[in-house]
Amino acid sequence: MPIYEYYCKNCDGIFEERRPVSEASEPMPCPVCYKDAPRIMPTSFAAFTFRDGYPRRIPDDGKYYHFGQKVSKPLTRGRPNEHPEVNKPKPKPKLSKGELAEIREMRELAKRGELTDLYGNYVKPSEVRKMYEAGRILKKGTPKYGLPPEGPSS
Numbered sequence: 001m002p003i004y005e006y007y008c009k010n011c012d013g014i015f016e017e018r019r020p021v022s023e024a025s026e027p028m029p030c031p032v033c034y035k036d037a038p039r040i041m042p043t044s045f046a047a048f049t050f051r052d053g054y055p056r057r058i059p060d061d062g063k064y065y066h067f068g069q070k071v072s073k074p075l076t077r078g079r080p081n082e083h084p085e086v087n088k089p090k091p092k093p094k095l096s097k098g099e100l101a102e103i104r105e106m107r108e109l110a111k112r113g114e115l116t117d118l119y120g121n122y123v124k125p126s127e128v129r130k131m132y133e134a135g136r137i138l139k140k141g142t143p144k145y146g147l148p149p150e151g152p153s154s
């Protein structure tokens with residue numbers, strides 16, 4: 001049976017399959033994400049390359065693709081939807097300048113013993129950032145410290 005090339009849009013990569021000529025133009029499920037991938041013609045194939053039998057794309061930057069995300073190594077064991085590089089927790093969003101300024105301000109209050117949490121417990125300067133990120137800061141003498149509802153404001 002001849003080998004045909006298929007392009008998975010989801011993974012942004014190609015794979016090859018051995019199939020009978022009569023089925024060659026039917027879409028093939030991608031070996032990584034199992035979505036149907038259409039066959040690509042030799043003209044489009046010229047824009048791609050393979051390595052180690054995994055979908056790759058030119059320009060070759062030494063990376064592989066998993067669920068459309070770049071990873072440095074192909075998944076060799078474990079379940080196909082659990083690549084360690086793709087499923088690792090996302091880094092915390094950066095705080096904006098305004099939020100950092102608020103934290104600095106609250107740290108100063110905490111140093112002077114003027115900052116309390118919702119329950120009236122005094123907050124240490126070293127705890128300010130953690131509590132700010134959890135949305136738990138109260139400034140002494142005000143009913144509520146005006147926090148943005150979620151995440152950095154821009």
Ligand SMILES: [Zn+2]
Pocket residue numbers: 008009010011012030031032033034035
């Ligand atoms: Zn795929």
